[in-house]
Amino acid sequence: MLSATILLSPGVHAQVEMLDRIVAVVNDGVIMESELQERVDEIAAQFRGDNRPLPPREVLREQVLDRVILERLQLQMAERAGIRVDDGALNQALSGIARQNNMTLQQFADALRADGYDWSRFREQVRGEMVVSRLQQRSVASRVRVTDREVQRFLESETGRQMFQADFHLGHILVKVPGNASPEQVSAAQEEAEALVRRLRDGADFAETAVSESDGPEALEGGDLGWREAAQWPSLFADAAIDMNKGDISEPLRSGAGFHILKMIDRRGGGAEKVVTQYQVRHVLVRADTLTSEEQARAEINRVHDQVASGELSFAEAAAEHSDDPGSGRQGGELGWVTPGEMVPEFEQMMVETPPGQLSPVFESQFGWHFLRVEETREADMSDQLRELQARKALQKRRFDEELQTWLQEQRAEAYVDIRLQS
Known part of the structure; x- marks a missing residue:
C-alpha cells in the first residue's frame, strides 16, 4: 500500500522522464535515441570545427538517421555473410590513417583523445566502415565488367582524351526519385531540382543547400565529393562536368536514383605521370568453398601466417603447400612486379x-x-601501359559507383525499416 502511494504521488510523477527510446527499426535491429544523438553531436562538432552554419535541428536529425539506417542495414548483411575485420587488419588501417597525418599510431590516438574523442569508439567506427567496404566490394564488384575492347574504345574516343587532361572537384545535390515513382512524382522531383538550380545560380550557398536539401549520402559534408580524375567520375557526371568552369552549376541530371545537381568546385590539369612505383609481391590465398567455411578458411590462413612469421615455413613453402591461387602458388606466391591499379582495393592498400x-x-x-610480402619496390616508366591501366581502373571505378548506388537502393527497398523519429 505504501509503495503504491509513493509511486502514484504527483511529485514523483513530475520527475519521471524517458531515458531512451527507439527511433528506428531496421529489420531485426533497432536504433536508439541516444545513439542517434551521439552521431548528431559528432556531426554538429564537425560543422563547428569547419566554421559551417548548422542546418535546422530536425533536418540534421533526419539526415543523420538516414545515414545510420543505411550503415546498420549493411552491417547486418555483413554479419550474415560472415564478414569480419580482426584487430590486426584494423590496426594496420589505423596506422595508415596516422601516417597520412604524419603521426605514429600512438600519437594519433593521443591527438584524438585530446580533441575529446573516445578512442575505443573511434576504432569500432573505423572497423564498421571497413566491414561495409568489404561487403560492398563483395556484393557490387561482381557486377562490374570492363573488357579490353572497352578500354581501347575509351582511350581512342575524344571523351577519353579529354578526361585524362583534367581532375575535377565536384559538389553534389541529389533530389531522390523512388524506384516505382509515378509520372507525377518524377515531375515534382524535377521541378524541385530546377528550383534548387535557380537558387544556387542566384547565389545560395551550395554546401548549406546540400545539407538541408540533398538526399545524397554526402549531404552532411555539404555535398562535397572531393577530387577525382575526370575519367573516374560516373559517366553522367563526367559528361556534364567536362565543359564546366570553376563555380558553374549544372542543369539537373536524370539517373535511376533521381535528379543530380553538380557544382564545379575546382578543376586542375591532369594527365597520368609516366613514372610510377611498382611492387614485387608474393602472397598466399586461402578461400572458403563448399568444403571449407569462412571460419575455417580464416583459421587456416592465420595458422599459415604464424608459421611463416615464426620461420617454421618459408614464404615459398607456405604458398606451394597452402595457397588456393594455383598460378602464384606454383611460383612460391610470386606475383611479379605489380603496378597500382592492377589489384583489388584491399590487396592494393595492404x-x-x-x-x-x-x-x-x-x-x-x-x-x-x-x-x-613486398620484396622490393622500383620506379618504372609505364607510358602507354600505365595509360591503359588507368583507363581500366577509371572505367571500373565509374561503373562500381553507378552499381553501388543501384545496389544500395535495392537493399533499402527490400529491408524492413520503421522510422519513429519525433519532432
Missing part, C-alpha cells in the same frame, strides 16, 4: 602500406583471405 621485407597481417578481399 601492398602499399606494407614496408618492403615485412609480412603483412592477414586481410580479406572478395577472393578470400590473404597475407603478402
Whole structure:
C-alpha cells in the first residue's frame, strides 16, 4: 500500500522522464535515441570545427538517421555473410590513417583523445566502415565488367582524351526519385531540382543547400565529393562536368536514383605521370568453398601466417603447400612486379602500406583471405601501359559507383525499416 502511494504521488510523477527510446527499426535491429544523438553531436562538432552554419535541428536529425539506417542495414548483411575485420587488419588501417597525418599510431590516438574523442569508439567506427567496404566490394564488384575492347574504345574516343587532361572537384545535390515513382512524382522531383538550380545560380550557398536539401549520402559534408580524375567520375557526371568552369552549376541530371545537381568546385590539369612505383609481391590465398567455411578458411590462413612469421615455413613453402591461387602458388606466391591499379582495393592498400621485407597481417578481399610480402619496390616508366591501366581502373571505378548506388537502393527497398523519429 505504501509503495503504491509513493509511486502514484504527483511529485514523483513530475520527475519521471524517458531515458531512451527507439527511433528506428531496421529489420531485426533497432536504433536508439541516444545513439542517434551521439552521431548528431559528432556531426554538429564537425560543422563547428569547419566554421559551417548548422542546418535546422530536425533536418540534421533526419539526415543523420538516414545515414545510420543505411550503415546498420549493411552491417547486418555483413554479419550474415560472415564478414569480419580482426584487430590486426584494423590496426594496420589505423596506422595508415596516422601516417597520412604524419603521426605514429600512438600519437594519433593521443591527438584524438585530446580533441575529446573516445578512442575505443573511434576504432569500432573505423572497423564498421571497413566491414561495409568489404561487403560492398563483395556484393557490387561482381557486377562490374570492363573488357579490353572497352578500354581501347575509351582511350581512342575524344571523351577519353579529354578526361585524362583534367581532375575535377565536384559538389553534389541529389533530389531522390523512388524506384516505382509515378509520372507525377518524377515531375515534382524535377521541378524541385530546377528550383534548387535557380537558387544556387542566384547565389545560395551550395554546401548549406546540400545539407538541408540533398538526399545524397554526402549531404552532411555539404555535398562535397572531393577530387577525382575526370575519367573516374560516373559517366553522367563526367559528361556534364567536362565543359564546366570553376563555380558553374549544372542543369539537373536524370539517373535511376533521381535528379543530380553538380557544382564545379575546382578543376586542375591532369594527365597520368609516366613514372610510377611498382611492387614485387608474393602472397598466399586461402578461400572458403563448399568444403571449407569462412571460419575455417580464416583459421587456416592465420595458422599459415604464424608459421611463416615464426620461420617454421618459408614464404615459398607456405604458398606451394597452402595457397588456393594455383598460378602464384606454383611460383612460391610470386606475383611479379605489380603496378597500382592492377589489384583489388584491399590487396592494393595492404601492398602499399606494407614496408618492403615485412609480412603483412592477414586481410580479406572478395577472393578470400590473404597475407603478402613486398620484396622490393622500383620506379618504372609505364607510358602507354600505365595509360591503359588507368583507363581500366577509371572505367571500373565509374561503373562500381553507378552499381553501388543501384545496389544500395535495392537493399533499402527490400529491408524492413520503421522510422519513429519525433519532432
